[in-house]
Structures are given as C-alpha cells and as structure tokens.
Amino acid sequence: MTRPISKTINVPVADGDGDRYTLRMGPQHPATHGVLRVDLELDGETILKCTPHVGYLHRGFEKLAEHRTYAQSLILTDRLDYIAAMSNNVGYCVAVEKLLGVSCPMRAKYIRTIVGEMSRLCSHLLWLATHALDIGAMTVFLYCFREREILLDLFEKLCGARLTFSYTRIGGVRQDVTADFMSELQRFVDIFPSKVSDYETLIDTNRIWLKRTVGIGVLSADEALSLGLTGACLRGSGVDYDIRKHRPYDAYDQVDFEVPIGADGDIYARYRCRMEEMLQSNKILQQCIDQLPPGPIFNDDAPDLVMPMQGERKIEADTTTYGSGLIKFIDEHGSHPVGDVYVSTEVPKGELGFYFISDGSGHPYRMHIRSPSFIHIGAIPYLAEGGFIADLIANIGTLDVVLGECDR
Amino acid sequence: MHVLIVFIEILVLFAVVMLHVAYATYFERKIIGHMQVRLGPMQQGWHGLLQPIADGIKSFFKEDIVPAQADVLPFRAAPIICLTAMMAALAVLPFASGWVLADINIGLLFIFAMSSLASYGVILAGWATNSKYTFLGGLRSMAQVVSYEISFGLSLVGVMMLSGSLNLSKIVEAQGSSFGGMYLFPQIIAFFVFCVAMLAETNRVPFDLPEAETELVSGYCTEYSGMRYAMFFMAEYIGMMVMASIGTICFLGGWNGPFEVAFFPPFWFVFKIYIFMFVFIWIRATMPRYRYDQLMDIGWKLLIPLSLVNIVLTGIVKAFVG
Numbered sequence: 073m074t075r076p077i078s079k080t081i082n083v084p085v086a087d088g089d090g091d092r093y094t095l096r097m098g099p100q101h102p103a104t105h106g107v108l109r110v111d112l113e114l115d116g117e118t119i120l121k122c123t124p125h126v127g128y129l130h131r132g133f134e135k136l137a138e139h140r141t142y143a144q145s146l147i148l149t150d151r152l153d154y155i156a157a158m159s160n161n162v163g164y165c166v167a168v169e170k171l172l173g174v175s176c177p178m179r180a181k182y183i184r185t186i187v188g189e190m191s192r193l194c195s196h197l198l199w200l201a202t203h204a205l206d207i208g209a210m211t212v213f214l215y216c217f218r219e220r221e222i223l224l225d226l227f228e229k230l231c232g233a234r235l236t237f238s239y240t241r242i243g244g245v246r247q248d249v250t251a252d253f254m255s256e257l258q259r260f261v262d263i264f265p266s267k268v269s270d271y272e273t274l275i276d277t278n279r280i281w282l283k284r285t286v287g288i289g290v291l292s293a294d295e296a297l298s299l300g301l302t303g304a305c306l307r308g309s310g311v312d313y314d315i316r317k318h319r320p321y322d323a324y325d326q327v328d329f330e331v332p333i334g335a336d337g338d339i340y341a342r343y344r345c346r347m348e349e350m351l352q353s354n355k356i357l358q359q360c361i362d363q364l365p366p367g368p369i370f371n372d373d374a375p376d377l378v379m380p381m382q383g384e385r386k387i388e389a390d391t392t393t394y395g396s397g398l399i400k401f402i403d404e405h406g407s408h409p410v411g412d413v414y415v416s417t418e419v420p421k422g423e424l425g426f427y428f429i430s431d432g433s434g435h436p437y438r439m440h441i442r443s444p445s446f447i448h449i450g451a452i453p454y455l456a457e458g459g460f461i462a463d464l465i466a467n468i469g470t471l472d473v474v475l476g477e478c479d480r
Numbered sequence: 481m482h483v484l485i486v487f488i489e490i491l492v493l494f495a496v497v498m499l500h501v502a503y504a505t506y507f508e509r510k511i512i513g514h515m516q517v518r519l520g521p522m523q524q525g526w527h528g529l530l531q532p533i534a535d536g537i538k539s540f541f542k543e544d545i546v547p548a549q550a551d552v553l554p555f556r557a558a559p560i561i562c563l564t565a566m567m568a569a570l571a572v573l574p575f576a577s578g579w580v581l582a583d584i585n586i587g588l589l590f591i592f593a594m595s596s597l598a599s600y601g602v603i604l605a606g607w608a609t610n611s612k613y614t615f616l617g618g619l620r621s622m623a624q625v626v627s628y629e630i631s632f633g634l635s636l637v638g639v640m641m642l643s644g645s646l647n648l649s650k651i652v653e654a655q656g657s658s659f660g661g662m663y664l665f666p667q668i669i670a671f672f673v674f675c676v677a678m679l680a681e682t683n684r685v686p687f688d689l690p691e692a693e694t695e696l697v698s699g700y701c702t703e704y705s706g707m708r709y710a711m712f713f714m715a716e717y718i719g720m721m722v723m724a725s726i727g728t729i730c731f732l733g734g735w736n737g738p739f740e741v742a743f744f745p746p747f748w749f750v751f752k753i754y755i756f757m758f759v760f761i762w763i764r765a766t767m768p769r770y771r772y773d774q775l776m777d778i779g780w781k782l783l784i785p786l787s788l789v790n791i792v793l794t795g796i797v798k799a800f801v802g
Contacts (some may be wrong), residue, residue, distance in 0.1 A: 284768060
C-alpha cells in the first residue's frame with residue numbers, strides 16, 4: 073500500500089473557508105524546539121485553533137524498560153530530557169531506590185544534589201538562550217552558551233560525558249568527585265551571579281522584551297493547576313510547589329534555598345522565576361560545596377550495580393566479569409519487593425515522576441514516566457488560541473518543552 | 481561619447497558598491513561576532529577577510545531551485561526587482577561635491593520611490609512562492625512598508641522645509657560645512673523618527689518581521705536558493721547603505737567633515753555611512769523583535785504623530801525666525 077505524500081506545502085493558501093487557512097508549523101521549524109508539530113488554523117496572523125502533535129521522537133522507553141534490569145534502564149533516562157540528563161538520572165535512581173528499599177550514602181546525596189543543580193542551570197541557560205532567540209534577542213543566546221559550556225566541561229571532568237551522563241547509580245553515584253572538579257565548580261559558582269546580571273542587563277528591562285512578555289500567555293493559578301503544569305510554569309502563576317522543598321529528596325533538606333514565586337502568571341513572571349531559580353541553584357551549589365561530607369559514594373547494601381572499585385569492594389570469587397552483577401540482579405528473582413511506587417523529583421522542566429510496578433523480578437513489570445514536557449505541551453492551545461503567531465512562539469518557549477522527554 | 485562616460489561611471493559605482501556590500505556582510509559578521517563573545521569568520525584568508533568572496537562564489541554556483549507550486553515568472557523576477565530598485569536609488573546619491581551620477585531635483589522623492597519599489601520585490605517573492613511562510617512574510621512586509629513609508633517620508637519633510645530643496649546635493653550644501661549646521665540639531669525629532677523608520681524600511685532588527693526566522697522560518701525568502709537568495713541579501717545591504725546615505729545627507733551634513741580629505745573627497749560620507757551601519761548592527765545584536773501589531777502601533781500611533789508635530793514646529797520656527 074502506498075502512503076499519500078504529505079501535502080505540507082502544497083495545500084493552497086486559502087482553503088476556501090472564508091479567510092481561514094491552515095498552517096502546519098513543524099516538525100521541522102526553527103522555533104518548535106525539536107520535533108513538535110503544531111497545526112494552526114489562522115485568520116491572517118491570528119490563531120483560531122491550535123493543535124499540537126507529538127510523537128515524532130517516540131522511542132518506546134517505557135516498553136523497553138520492561139525488558140531491562142533497573143540498572144540497564146538508567147541509560148534510557150539520559151535520553152528523556154537530553155538538556156538536563158543528569159536530573160533524569162537522579163530522578164530515576166531516587167525512584168528505584170525507593171522501590172528496592174536501598175539507601176544512598178550522604179556523600180552521594182550531596183554529589184547528586186550538585187549535579188542535579190548543575191543540570192538545572194544547564195537547562196535554564198538553554199531555555200533562556202532559545203527563548204530569547206525565539207523572541208529575537210540573539211546575543212543572549214551566545215552569552216548563555218558561554219556559561220553552559222563551562223558546566224558541560226565540568227560534567228565531562230566528572231564522568232567523561234557531556235550529554236548523556238548515566239552518572240548516578242542505584243544506591244550512589246558512579247565516581248567520586250575530584251578536588252580539581254570541586255575547585256573548578258567553586259570558580260563557576262563565584263562568577264555565575266555576575267553572568268546572570270549580564271543577561272538581565274540585555275533583556276530584563278528592555279522595552280521590546282517587556283512588550284513581548286508582559287501580559288502575554290497569562291495563566292491564573294487555578295488554570296495552571298488544572299492544566300497540570302509544574303515547575304517554573306506553575307510557580308510563575310503564584311503556586312508554591314517545589315518538590316525539592318515540599319518532599320525533599322537527596323540533600324535538599326540539608327541546604328537552605330528559597331522557591332521563587334511569580335504573581336502575574338505571564339511569560340515575564342515565568343522568566344523572572346527561572347532567573348531567580350538560577351541564582352538559588354547557585355546558592356545550593358555553594359552550600360553543597362561547603363558541606364560535602366566525606367564517606368563512601370555508594371552503599372554496601374545496594375544491589376551490585378556499581379562497577380567494583382579497587383580496594384573498596386572486592387570482586388567476589390565466583391564473579392569473573394563486571395557484567396555478572398547485572399546477571400545476579402536478574403537471577404535473584406523474588407528478592408525484590410513486589411508492589412508499585414511513584415516517586416517524583418523536581419527536574420528543571422517541572423515534576424518528573426517515575427511509576428514502577430514490580431513483580432519481584434529483576435526488571436520492572438511496568439514503568440511509566442510522568443514527563444513535565446508532555447503535560448506542558450497540552451497547555452499550548454490554551455495559551456496560543458486567540459493570539460498571534462509570534463505569541464505562539466513565545467508561549468512554546470516559556471513552557472520550556474523538550475520533545476525527547478515528551479515523546480519518550 | 482557622453483553615454484559611454486555615464487556607462488563607465490555606472491560600472492564603477494556598481495563595482496564599488498558591490499565591494500562595499502560584500503564587505504558590509506563581513507563587517508556585520510565580525511562586529512556581531514565580537515559582541516557575542518565569538519570571533520566571526522576566521523577561516524578564509526587572514527581573519528576571514530576572503531569570506532565575502534567565498535560566499536559570493538558559493539551562492540553563485542548553488543542550484544537555483546524553483547518550487548513546483550511557485551508562479552515561475554514573478555518568482556524569478558522578484559529578487560531582480562528588489563536589487564534593481566535598490567541599485568537605482570544609488571544613482572542620485574552625492575558622494576562628494578559633484579560626485580553624483582544623476583544630479584536631479586527630485587533626488588529625495590526618487591529614493592522614496594525606489595525603496596517602495598524594492599518592497600514590491602519582497603511582496604511578489606512572498607506571493608509567487610505560493611508557500612504559507614513566504615506568504616505571511618510578504619503580507620507582513622506589505623503592511624510594514626505601507627505604515628513606515630509614511631512616517632519615513634514625513635520625517636524628511638522638515639529637512640525639505642529647511643533646505644528648500646529635494647536635490648540631495650543642495651540639502652548638503654544648505655547645511656554648510658560647519659558642525660553646528662547639521663540638520664541633526666534643528667531636526668532632532670525627525671532624526672529619531674527617521675532612524676526608527678529606517679530600521680523598519682530595511683527589515684532590520686527589531687523590525688525584521690518579514691523574515692523573522694523563528695516565526696516564519698525565513699519569511700519571504702524561505703524557498704529561495706543560490707544567487708536569487710544572494711540577490712535579496714545584496715538588496716537588503718544596499719538598502720541599508722542607501723538609508724544610511726539618506727541619514728548622512730539629510731541630518732549629518734553629507735560629505736562635509738571637520739577637515740578636508742584632499743586625496744579622497746567622499747571620505748566623510750563613507751565614514752558616516754559606516755557609523756550608521758555600525759548602529760544597524762549594534763541594534764541587531766541587542767534588541768529582541770517586535771510583534772506585528774506592536775510594530776503597527778509604533779508606526780501609526782507614535783512615529784506619524786511625532787513627524788507631523790515636527791513639521792508643524794519646523795513650519796512655525798521657519799515662519800517666525802526665517
């Protein structure tokens with residue numbers, strides 16, 4: 073059977089229905105952040121109807137995870153929100169630890185908090201960069217990438233990867249931080265607030281920026297809640313909800329930080345929220361550097377998922393290869409708790425939840441990922457309808473969606 | 481014989497302007513690069529000096545793609561209209577005392593006419609491509625040109641009233657060679673309106689809506705490739721230069737400078753044009769983009785009233801002071 077050729081461009085400009093015409097924006101469009109497709113019904117430049125289509129990046133992670141051990145699924149989480157892969161790693165490990173009843177040593181918790189906040193900065197910097205570029209401010213884009221590069225270099229120093237880290241482990245983290253890493257991080261933490269004020273100089277009180285953001289894409293607290301928004305999109309509307317604060321995981325109960333809350337619920341409020349969050353992240357990083365306790369970086373009661381390290385963990389006599397730890401994990405059928413668990417963490421985009429159903433075998437019976445981006449995309453029609461094309465672009469930017477996470 | 485001389489003059493002007501256009505792109509990329517903590521072109525030649533030439537060769541040898549659904553004749557003609565109209569505007573520009581191809585009495589009007597004609601190219605391109613992004617780009621361009629042409633024209637009425645002429649050379653001469661004679665000072669409101677309208681006329685940030693790349697992919701030139709795309713590009717840069725020249729002539733005293741440069745009379749003219757170009761680029765590196773309706777608001781509700789006020793004020797002052 074031959075499939076009809078896509079008529080994305082060949083549709084006549086006027087469809088005969090009065091002045092209405094359709095415009096299919098995406099999946100290859102500079103401002104749809106990946107492969108989001110938005111079908112627009114337009115009257116001139118006014119959007120009458122807006123329908124987002126997702127699924128162009130679907131890779132079936134939830135199904136794949138059913139055939140992998142808990143440890144093996146970790147690498148899938150790198151590919152969710154690839155801008156802040158470290159946060160997903162952390163979220164996944166926190167969830168699996170809860171399921172398996174494994175604890176995590178304090179040092180590893182601090183390290184996870186550090187990498188989690190670093191990836192929050194990475195994500196927010198990229199969000200600011202692309203959001204500003206969407207609205208037309210080109211220089212902010214490159215300024216943000218300058219600082220993001222430092223962070224990626226730090227990640228590289230920490231675990232050798234710049235994009236897909238797979239750094240955390242169930243019951244700890246893979247490698248300890250080095251003194252070199254810590255001093256570089258300290259240097260970054262010292263300079264970062266001045267860089268944030270650099271960005272603010274360019275756009276914070278810029279008339280055009282204000283015209284494009286203030287009063288556009290307004291969501292009241294009720295609307296934001298009923299749309300299921302989380303993260304800065306919810307906080308921008310004045311709802312005080314941050315999992316780091318209200319259901320702390322890792323070392324977030326040990327550090328002191330504030331949750332920035334907006335009031336107006338427009339694009340500018342969300343922008344201010346994220347800018348403040350960056351400074352708060354910086355504050356958390358500083359505290360983690362100061363407080364980082366000594367000790368092991370993974371627990372002895374953790375399932376054998378961590379590569380045995382010389383001196384710290386003996387390779388058992390009957391295991392001859394590194395992979396055997398994973399085999400052991402599957403073979404011990406019945407040794408894992410049966411039941412289901414939902415654990416969510418605060419990733420840069422919002423609330424990332426992992427829902428596992430365990431039948432006691434080495435791999436999950438079902439895994440569901442509650443990804444903020446997917447839910448945020450649902451808010452696009454709500455925000456965009458009745459507005460202009462230019463506002464749609466600003467609205468997609470302000471929701472901060474990543475299609476890798478949305479389509480999973 | 482006279483025709484031959486004019487022909488040679490045209491060729492020389494064409495070559496010189498094209499060279500300037502090529503290096504204006506280099507100028508822009510370098511400046512914007514350094515403003516954005518990067519280096520700009522560095523590979524072709526010393527600090528990328530041969531980059532414009534490489535770009536020219538590249539776009540010349542690229543395939544000229546005409547989309548299947550496009551209306552072929554207007555599609556092919558549009559970039560030519562754009563470029564020709566902009567080039568024609570160059571004919572009346574006085575680069576120095578006596579250095580002008582056509583010293584006509586309606587020089588300023590001629591430039592208005594040509595810059596309006598160039599926008600036909602943009603509109604035709606948007607329409608003829610028969611794609612929705614280009615169509616929207618064309619529409620935006622049309623609305624923008626209609627609104628800003630008015631304030632652009634009105635902003636220069638004050639200059640016409642002061643100099644009593646539409647001849648560009650006469651306007652320069654009327655300002656005298658002293659610094660204080662520049663119309664920038666008595667016509668400061670007009671200068672502001674002119675600068676904003678100038679950005680809108682040339683589709684530059686923050687008014688680059690017809691080609692807003694994050695909204696309309698590339699606006700009216702989305703489907704263009706190769707040399708035709710480059711022609712739009714050249715037209716845009718010549719447009720910038722023409723606008724900068726108008727600004728120089730009408731407000732900054734044209735070719736007059738603090739001292740005479742004997743070996744190269746147009747020195748100050750070119751220098752002032754490049755000041756304008758730098759401002760163009762500086763704004764591009766700094767500003768976000770206006771929305772369509774906000775652009776209209778500024779044009780109709782701010783610039784046109786302002787320029788009308790300026791005309792009235794100029795008239796009153798001229799009537800009483802002389």
